[in-house]
Amino acid sequence: MADIAFRGVNKIYPNGFKAVHNLDLAIRDGEFLVMVGPSGCGKSTTLRMLAGLEDISSGDLLIGGERVNGLHPRARNIAMVFQSYALYPHKTVQGNIEFPLRMAKVPKDEVKARALKVARMLELEPLLHRKPGLLSGGQRQRVAMARALVRDPVAFLLDEPLSNLDAKLRVQMRAEIAALQQRTGTTTVYVTHDQVEAMTMGDRVAVFKEGRLQQVDTPQQLFERPVNTFVASFIGSPSMNLIASHVEPAGDGLVLSLAGERIAVGHGLEARFDNPVGSAGKVTQIGLRPEDAVDPHLAGEGRRLHGRVVMTELLGREQMVYLDLRDGTRVVARLHADHRAHAGDEIAIGIDPARLYLFRADGRALAYK
Known part of the structure; x- marks a missing residue:
């Protein structure tokens, strides 16, 4: 096992396209780090540079403290x-599991012993004599992982490994991969575009956009303290509602002007942000997660947003309610299904100031405490 460090790493292709911009990222020994972001954000390119399948244009890549920029992929001992x-x-x-050991000229007895050990770990013993064409998608996934793990690598890299599986099997394999990483303690870097995978699997999550690292932190911190509107809207399902807002002081508190209404927030933001009153004129958007909309009767007068329901999705005891606010802004709220909403209904959602997010004109979040 080993720690990994990207220091000022750039990737520029011959046509001038810059896929990765000045990446600084440290991955701890034994950590499970997930790289997430939309297609084309540079996460897979970063993984391929780590594996040695893509050259680094500039900067340094260190594995276990050793600079490996020019090291052949096989010499990096990465699977x-x-x-x-x-x-x-x-x-x-x-044969698939044993192949990398045979290529490395490992003695035959050791090859069989190591392959059998990994096969047992991944519950593949009954399938050892089958060929891939006779396996299910989940079984093929486990064979690919076994072939990688049998080498006893210093790091384990996975690039969108579950995208070919159906929804139920993806959930099962997420749990299996996370449990396997905990058992082996191998430094693992996992690339996905699915933020649910990222949030449920990683010790930390690195969020990428257009080749730039936006934020790296624990899943909980990314959810509760996003550094900008991109991270805020990318992390969480459904996405955070972002609503244009003018924020002004009112006595010793704040008033939000948004969607044609005025919301008094008093001191509710001070536990979350550093000097929200002093930053009032700099806030241009507020964020409200769908699950943070509250019962309007509990919120009280002056802390409600009104709108017309466009559509609903019933999810057992919950319902996802899509509504257009008074100025036409579309938002979504996760509400209890006891009071079923229907398209065309005029409803209100309550605002809890302690659950709001504040963003500047450049998209950066107000400083958290």
């Missing part, structure tokens, strides 16, 4: 699982 699994169709499961 990678691709989206396609890349299994050899003519080899059995056992």
